[in-house]
Amino acid sequence: MSLSAKDMLRQPILQSATVKSGEQWLEKREIEWISVIEMPVENFVRENEFVLTTGIGCHGDPQLLEQFVKDVIQSGASLLGFATGRYVFDIPDRIIKLAEEHHFIILDIPWEIRFGDIMQVVLEEINQDKKSERQRTEEIRQELINDVLQNKGLQELADVLHKHIQLPIVITDYTRHIRASKEIEMKTLVKFKNNEKTLVSPATSPQVTYLEHPLYPHIESYLVDEQKWYQILIATNHRKQGFLWFKLEKDEQLTWFVMNVLEHTLTACALYFLKENAIEMTEIRLKDNFILQLAKQKNSNQQHLTSKAELLGYDLTLTYICIVGDIRLREETASFPKFKRDNPPTSSLQSLNYYIQKEITNAGKLIDRKTMATFDEGEVIVYLETDHHLHTETANQFLDTIERRLNELLTEVELSWGIAAHKNENGGFHESYSEAKTALAIGRQKMGPGERTFFKDTRINRLLxxxxxxxxxxxxxxxxxxxxxxxxxxxxxxxxxxxxxxxxxxxxxxxxxxxxxxxxxxxxxxxxxxxxxxxxxxxxxxxxxxxxxxxxxxxxxxxx
Structure with a gap:
C-alpha cells in the first residue's frame, strides 16, 4: 500500500501537529509527493501531494487565504499543513468548514518545526514505500510467470491477480470466449458470454493516482450489465491474443501498485497464450502429418497406425469416406479471397485454411460425425465418419453444411469435391484418397469447378x-x-x-x-x-x- 496520511502523522516530527479537518479520511488519503508553496497555486500542486505553507502570501487577508485553500483542494492534493504562529495564528472556522465539506485534511503545524525536517522524513517514507511496492510487484511478477511455467492456466492467473488487487476479473481470448473469471456475478458473466457490452463514448478512463504509467492510455471502458468495466488488450508480437477486464468500485482509483500488477498479469497472460499457441501448432502439425501419411502412403502396419491415431485423438476403427476438395478463385476474381469477418492476423492462405478447417469441425459436430482433416498445396483432405451404405447421404449432408457457411464467409472462392468410400483392408485410407482425387479431377474436367463427384459414378471415365x-x-x-x-x-x-x-x-x-x-x-x-x-x-x-x-x-x- 502507498503511504497514507495516517502513517505520516505517526512520525515523531509531526506528533505535535493537530488535525483541524478530515480526520476520518486520514487512512484513505495517499501521499506520493510533498512540497512547500505559497500564493498563487495555479498548476504547481500535483494530485496526492502533501502541501506545506506558511500563509505568507495571504497575511491579514482571510478571503485570500480561503481562496488559497480552495485552489489547493481543487488541485487534488491529499492534505494541507499550515505552519501557524507567524503569518497565520489560527486557522479560520470557515476554512475548516470548507475543508470538511470537501473531505479535505488540514493540519496545524507549530511554527518551530522546520519544513526541511518534515520534507526529509516524508520523502524517506515515500521512497521506502515505493521501494517496498516495487519489491512486492516484482514478487507478484515472479509468481505469475512461475505459474505459467508450471503449466497453470488462466484461472490460476486470475486468482493471483484478484488476491493482490481485490478487483473483479475476467480474462477472454480474442474471440471474446471467457477463459477465466474471479468474483463476478453470474448475470454479469452471462453478459460477457453473450458479448453484451457497450463502448463508453466518449471514452472515459478510470481515476488514477499515477498518470505517467505507460499502461494507462491503453485502457478502454465499457458498460456491461449497466456496470462500468475496463478492458486492456493482451498482445504478443503485434498479435492480438485476448483481453483482461476489471471493475473498480465507485470512486476507487488505480494506484501505481495496481497498474504494475495489471501490467505483469498482461505479460503472464501473453506468455500463456504464446505457450498455448505453440502447443496447439505442434498438435496441428502432428495431426496434419499423420493424415497426410494416411492419405499418401500405403501403410501395412495397421496396429502402429491405430496406436498413433489414438494418441492424437482419432479412431481408425470407424468407417470413413474420403473427401478431397480443390480450393480455387472464381474466374472473375483477380485477387485472393476477401473475408466478410475479421481475419486472424496471418497470411491469406492461412486465413482461408483457418476458416475451412473451422467449418469442417463445426459441420462434423452438427451432423454428429467425427472428422480428420488437413491441407496440402491448395487441397483439403477430409476423412468423414459414416455408416455403411450411407456414404452419399452423409457426404452430401456434410458438404451442404460447409458450403452454406463458406458461401457467406468466402465470397470469391469455389470448392470442388471428390468423394470415395473407405476400403477396409490395410492401406484403405490411401486407396480412398487416390479414388477421391481421381473423382475430383474427373468432375472438374467433366462438369467444371464448384461441383462434387463420387468415385462410384465415374466408371465410364475410369474405363476411358x-x-x-x-x-x-x-x-x-x-x-x-x-x-x-x-x-x-x-x-x-x-x-x-x-x-x-x-x-x-x-x-x-x-x-x-x-x-x-x-x-x-x-x-x-x-x-x-x-x-x-x-x-x-x-x-x-x-x-x-x-x-x-x-x-x-x-x-x-x-x-x-
Missing part, C-alpha cells in the same frame, strides 16, 4: 482412362480430333463443345441451338465444319461414336 495409355488408340484420337483443336485455337471457336452439346441432345438441332444460345443456321454451319474437318458424318452412328470417344479421351489426357 484405362485405355488411354494405348499408343495406337492415342494415335487414332490425335488424327481424329486434331483438326478441331487447331481450328478452335486459330478461329477462337469451340467446335468440340458444340459437338458434345449436340451429342448430349441426341442430334436435336433445336435443343442444341437453345443450349448454346445460337441461331439454328449458325449451329448448322458449325456442324458442317465439324464434318468437313474430321471427314466424319454426324448421321453415321459409328462416326459419332468415334468422335465422342476421341473427345472424351482427349479431355482425360488434359486431366493427367
Amino acid at each position: 482412362m484405362a485405355i488411354s495409355s494405348d499408343e495406337e488408340i492415342n494415335h487414332i484420337v490425335k488424327d481424329t480430333i486434331k483438326p478441331l483443336i487447331d481450328y478452335d485455337k486459330k478461329r477462337q471457336t469451340d467446335l468440340i463443345h458444340t459437338f458434345m452439346t449436340y451429342n448430349k441432345f441426341k442430334g436435336n438441332v433445336s435443343q442444341t441451338a437453345r443450349a448454346l444460345n445460337l441461331h439454328r443456321q449458325s449451329l448448322l454451319y458449325r456442324l458442317r465444319n465439324i464434318e468437313s474437318l474430321t471427314q466424319l458424318s454426324l448421321v453415321n452412328s459409328d462416326d459419332v461414336f468415334l468422335l465422342e470417344l476421341s473427345v472424351r479421351l482427349w479431355m482425360l489426357r488434359k486431366i493427367e
Whole structure:
C-alpha cells in the first residue's frame, strides 16, 4: 500500500501537529509527493501531494487565504499543513468548514518545526514505500510467470491477480470466449458470454493516482450489465491474443501498485497464450502429418497406425469416406479471397485454411460425425465418419453444411469435391484418397469447378482412362480430333463443345441451338465444319461414336 496520511502523522516530527479537518479520511488519503508553496497555486500542486505553507502570501487577508485553500483542494492534493504562529495564528472556522465539506485534511503545524525536517522524513517514507511496492510487484511478477511455467492456466492467473488487487476479473481470448473469471456475478458473466457490452463514448478512463504509467492510455471502458468495466488488450508480437477486464468500485482509483500488477498479469497472460499457441501448432502439425501419411502412403502396419491415431485423438476403427476438395478463385476474381469477418492476423492462405478447417469441425459436430482433416498445396483432405451404405447421404449432408457457411464467409472462392468410400483392408485410407482425387479431377474436367463427384459414378471415365495409355488408340484420337483443336485455337471457336452439346441432345438441332444460345443456321454451319474437318458424318452412328470417344479421351489426357 502507498503511504497514507495516517502513517505520516505517526512520525515523531509531526506528533505535535493537530488535525483541524478530515480526520476520518486520514487512512484513505495517499501521499506520493510533498512540497512547500505559497500564493498563487495555479498548476504547481500535483494530485496526492502533501502541501506545506506558511500563509505568507495571504497575511491579514482571510478571503485570500480561503481562496488559497480552495485552489489547493481543487488541485487534488491529499492534505494541507499550515505552519501557524507567524503569518497565520489560527486557522479560520470557515476554512475548516470548507475543508470538511470537501473531505479535505488540514493540519496545524507549530511554527518551530522546520519544513526541511518534515520534507526529509516524508520523502524517506515515500521512497521506502515505493521501494517496498516495487519489491512486492516484482514478487507478484515472479509468481505469475512461475505459474505459467508450471503449466497453470488462466484461472490460476486470475486468482493471483484478484488476491493482490481485490478487483473483479475476467480474462477472454480474442474471440471474446471467457477463459477465466474471479468474483463476478453470474448475470454479469452471462453478459460477457453473450458479448453484451457497450463502448463508453466518449471514452472515459478510470481515476488514477499515477498518470505517467505507460499502461494507462491503453485502457478502454465499457458498460456491461449497466456496470462500468475496463478492458486492456493482451498482445504478443503485434498479435492480438485476448483481453483482461476489471471493475473498480465507485470512486476507487488505480494506484501505481495496481497498474504494475495489471501490467505483469498482461505479460503472464501473453506468455500463456504464446505457450498455448505453440502447443496447439505442434498438435496441428502432428495431426496434419499423420493424415497426410494416411492419405499418401500405403501403410501395412495397421496396429502402429491405430496406436498413433489414438494418441492424437482419432479412431481408425470407424468407417470413413474420403473427401478431397480443390480450393480455387472464381474466374472473375483477380485477387485472393476477401473475408466478410475479421481475419486472424496471418497470411491469406492461412486465413482461408483457418476458416475451412473451422467449418469442417463445426459441420462434423452438427451432423454428429467425427472428422480428420488437413491441407496440402491448395487441397483439403477430409476423412468423414459414416455408416455403411450411407456414404452419399452423409457426404452430401456434410458438404451442404460447409458450403452454406463458406458461401457467406468466402465470397470469391469455389470448392470442388471428390468423394470415395473407405476400403477396409490395410492401406484403405490411401486407396480412398487416390479414388477421391481421381473423382475430383474427373468432375472438374467433366462438369467444371464448384461441383462434387463420387468415385462410384465415374466408371465410364475410369474405363476411358484405362485405355488411354494405348499408343495406337492415342494415335487414332490425335488424327481424329486434331483438326478441331487447331481450328478452335486459330478461329477462337469451340467446335468440340458444340459437338458434345449436340451429342448430349441426341442430334436435336433445336435443343442444341437453345443450349448454346445460337441461331439454328449458325449451329448448322458449325456442324458442317465439324464434318468437313474430321471427314466424319454426324448421321453415321459409328462416326459419332468415334468422335465422342476421341473427345472424351482427349479431355482425360488434359486431366493427367
